[in-house]
Amino acid sequence: MATITRYINPDSTAGGDGTTNATTGANRAYVSLSAWEAAEQQDLDTGNNIAEAICETNGTADTTVLTIDGWTTSATDYIVVKTSSGHRHAGKWDTSKFRLTVSTDATALFCYEGYTVIEGLQVSFADYDYRSGVYCDAINTPIYIKDCIIKGTGSTGVSKRGVFFTDSTQPYVRNSLIYDILGTSAVGLRVGGSTNPPYGYIYSNTFRDCTTGVFEDGWQEAYYYNNLVDNCTTSFSGYAQGAENNAVSTASGFTGATQANNRTSQTFTFVDAANDDFHLASTDTGALSYGKDLSADSAWPFSTDIDGQTRTGTWDIGADEYVAAGGGWGGLLSSQRNRLVYA
Amino acid sequence: MALLLIMGVSHTHTDPTKDQRGCYKRGDIVEVLDDAKHDGDLAKNPVQSPWYLVRITGVTKAQVLKYLAPAYLNDDPATRQVVRRRKFQITADTLPLAVRQALQANRYVEVTAAQVQNYLVNKLTGLPE
Numbered sequence: 001m002a003t004i005t006r007y008i009n010p011d012s013t014a015g016g017d018g019t020t021n022a023t024t025g026a027n028r029a030y031v032s033l034s035a036w037e038a039a040e041q042q043d044l045d046t047g048n049n050i051a052e053a054i055c056e057t058n059g060t061a062d063t064t065v066l067t068i069d070g071w072t073t074s075a076t077d078y079i080v081v082k083t084s085s086g087h088r089h090a091g092k093w094d095t096s097k098f099r100l101t102v103s104t105d106a107t108a109l110f111c112y113e114g115y116t117v118i119e120g121l122q123v124s125f126a127d128y129d130y131r132s133g134v135y136c137d138a139i140n141t142p143i144y145i146k147d148c149i150i151k152g153t154g155s156t157g158v159s160k161r162g163v164f165f166t167d168s169t170q171p172y173v174r175n176s177l178i179y180d181i182l183g184t185s186a187v188g189l190r191v192g193g194s195t196n197p198p199y200g201y202i203y204s205n206t207f208r209d210c211t212t213g214v215f216e217d218g219w220q221e222a223y224y225y226n227n228l229v230d231n232c233t234t235s236f237s238g239y240a241q242g243a244e245n246n247a248v249s250t251a252s253g254f255t256g257a258t259q260a261n262n263r264t265s266q267t268f269t270f271v272d273a274a275n276d277d278f279h280l281a282s283t284d285t286g287a288l289s290y291g292k293d294l295s296a297d298s299a300w301p302f303s304t305d306i307d308g309q310t311r312t313g314t315w316d317i318g319a320d321e322y323v324a325a326g327g328g329w330g331g332l333l334s335s336q337r338n339r340l341v342y343a
Numbered sequence: 344m345a346l347l348l349i350m351g352v353s354h355t356h357t358d359p360t361k362d363q364r365g366c367y368k369r370g371d372i373v374e375v376l377d378d379a380k381h382d383g384d385l386a387k388n389p390v391q392s393p394w395y396l397v398r399i400t401g402v403t404k405a406q407v408l409k410y411l412a413p414a415y416l417n418d419d420p421a422t423r424q425v426v427r428r429r430k431f432q433i434t435a436d437t438l439p440l441a442v443r444q445a446l447q448a449n450r451y452v453e454v455t456a457a458q459v460q461n462y463l464v465n466k467l468t469g470l471p472e
Contacts (some may be wrong), residue, residue, distance in 0.1 A: 014348045014380045015390035015450070025391050030381060031348070038373040039393055041354045041366060064411070070356050070365030070428070104408070105420075112365060130420045159421070224346055 001048040001076070008036050009100075011058035015106045021056055021084075026077040029056065034064040035079065039150065041070045044077040052080045055098040056087040060331055061098045061270050067317065069112040073141075078115035088120040091177070091307040092277045093149055097122065107132045107164075108343045114141020114169075118148060127154025127183070132161040141145050142170040142198070147306050148177075150275075155182035162210065167192030171200035171222060177278055177319045179208040186211040188232070191222050199223060199241050204291070206278050213248070219292070220257055226291045227254075228318030245292040247317045263290060263317075270290070279307075280322040288322050291315030344403045346381055348374035348434055349395040364425050369382070370432035372410040381451075390450035395435070397446075398453040414467050427466050434462050 007017035009029035016028030018036055030036040033268050042064050055062075063294075066081075073079060075340035083089075083109055090257040102108040108125040111118070111134065123133045133150035137145040139178060143165070150162045162178040162310035165171040171191050178188040188210035191200055200222030206229075207213035216222065222241040229235040237250035240256030247263040248254070254262050266286035271315045280288050293315050295303040305321035316322050320321025353369045356362040366423035367373065373394075380395060382388060390396045399407065435446070436461070445452040461471045 013382060013388055014346055014374065014376050015388065015394045015396050017391040024388055026391055028388065032374055035348060035374050038350060038367045038371075043356075067365075067413075068429070070354055070355065070367070112361075128420075242417060337459065 001050065003050045003052050003214050004040065005042060005052045005054060006030065006036055007056060008033050008057045008062070009052050009058065010060040010062045021186070023058070031061050032064045033066040033279070034062075037066060037068055043072040044079070045072045045074040048077055050078060050080065050287070053082070055081070055083045057096075057098045059096055062098070062124075062246050064103060065102055065104075065106045065108060065113070066100060067110040067117055069110065073115045075115055078117065079113055080117045080119065081121065081320045082117070082119035083121060088308075089145075089149055089304075090124050091279055093122055093124075093151060096132075099124065101269075102126060104186045105131065107159075109134045111136045111143055112138060114138035114143060117144040117146070119144075120147045122149045122151075124151045125160075127152065127157045127160070128159040130160070131157060132164040133168075133181075134163045135161070136164065136169050136171070137166040138170075139168045140198075144177055145173040145304075146173070147175045147308070149306075150176065150178045152179075152181040152186070155186075157183045158185060160182075160186040161190045162188040162207075164190045164193050165200070167218065170198045171202065172300060173205055174201070174203040174300065174302060175205065175304070175319050177206045177208070177306060179206075179210065179276065179278070181210040183211060186214045187215040188229075189215070191216045191238075192218055201225075202227060203294055203300060203302070204305070204315075204317070204319060206306075206320065207232060207235075208278055214238075214254075216240060224253075224254055224256070225256060225294060225297075226315065226317050228268065228287050229253075244289060245289060245317060247287045249286075259293070261290070278318075279320045280316055280318065282322060282324065284322070287317035289314040289316060291317045344378040344398055344400050345387065345400065345402050345407045345427075346376040346378060347397040347410065348376065349397060349435070350393055351395050351435075353392040354442050363427055364427060367428055367450055368432065371429040375407045375411060385449050385451060394450060395446050396451045397433070397459065398451070399459065400455050402455065402456050404457050414465075417422050422459070425431075427445065430450060430465060430467070431463050431472065432466055433459065434464055438462050
């Protein structure tokens with residue numbers, strides 16, 4: 001098995017082969033994710049390969065729709081699309097970091113390949129009917145979205161979706177921030193799936209300013225743990241397989257076959273919500289230290305947050321784990337509410 | 344001026360539906376770019392396989408963005424279904440000899456819109472745009 005690593009940088013020029021992250025020369029980075037996908041499309045399963053697309057930028061956005069289709073993947077031979085360190089957002093939309101920004105009447109990212117991992121991307125899409133930030137359609141296979149920021153624009157489009165999983169796709173979404181998905185029947189995350197295993201896993205996400213935060217368009221299709229839904233007309237619509245330690249600002253919240261520790265009518269305090277910085281503030285009383293520890297989860301364990309910071313103590317609800325600002329002294333202990341962490 | 348980034352090879356898939364819907368074919372236009380996305384120095388920045396790069400003079404990126412559209416089974420935005428990865432493709436093998444030779448030599452050519460207009464065909468109808 002080999003990992004086929006290729007680089008993408010919108011500040012490169014067209015015609016490179018993506019084998020280095022340089023922006024000039026024969027081996028320069030692909031100029032867009034779309035170019036990477038076109039050049040690298042292949043049968044990963046037969047070749048026993050992993051295709052890894054590493055996204056970087058010197059400031060320019062990738063503006064071309066990405067469609068991942070025409071590949072052959074498996075649980076061990078799959079696709080990873082991710083940002084490298086230094087080119088990834090820090091939990092807030094950042095125009096100096098890699099981003100896929102589509103302003104035409106189109107969904108920004110289509111994924112038709114199961115087992116694909118989308119990690120650390122910023123994705124925005126325009127205000128048109130039936131369009132999504134990320135659209136996932138892979139028959140009876142999982143697609144993983146983690147540490148991403150997905151945002152919409154405007155509020156006139158009908159049936160917009162921040163992230164859309166079709167009925168046959170197994171959704172895995174964690175540590176992601178989805179916001180500004182507004183308009184008639186607009187939804188932050190739409191989950192389809194099956195009433196039979198395999199279920200979906202929706203862990204530790206923040207949904208903010210959506211007409212509906214999460215819409216389970218079926219019955220008992222996923223487990224929802226540690227999700228924060230704020231300032232949405234409807235927080236959660238549907239009936240989950242399991243719903244624990246979620247927190248919402250509305251009077252009604254998550255429902256499910258198994259439920260525990262869900263919190264309704266909460267007020268959340270963010271670092272700078274007016275400027276779309278949805279990191280938890282130290283003064284928050286709605287989500288801070290009310291989460292469930294998923295580091296030993298049987299389905300999809302993890303122990304970091306959207307920033308890549310380690311979750312410690314009693315976890316916070318939502319994509320961000322509050323960590324007190326530390327000094328510039330390595331190893332200096334700083335307080336983090338009721339726990340100690342290395343700053 | 345605008346740049347067209349064009350596939351020089353065809354990908355295939357064993358599932359015929361997926362092959363048509365998902366796989367890029369030779370001549371498909373993968374990307375349209377502003378002129379600045381190629382500096383013209385083919386020694387310093389040669390165009391690599393699987394790409395061909397066509398610079399079209401006298402048109403803007405906005406004017407050629409339409410070539411990135413997939414072919415849909417229907418046009419209803421709520422239900423439309425992709426049946427071809429791209430609606431249009433350049434029929435590379437029938438291009439004028441001088442253009443073909445330039446592409447073979449450098450994987451790059453500069454042409455006018457009129458020179459390629461008749462070679463940009465709708466994949467479903469087989470007719471020029």
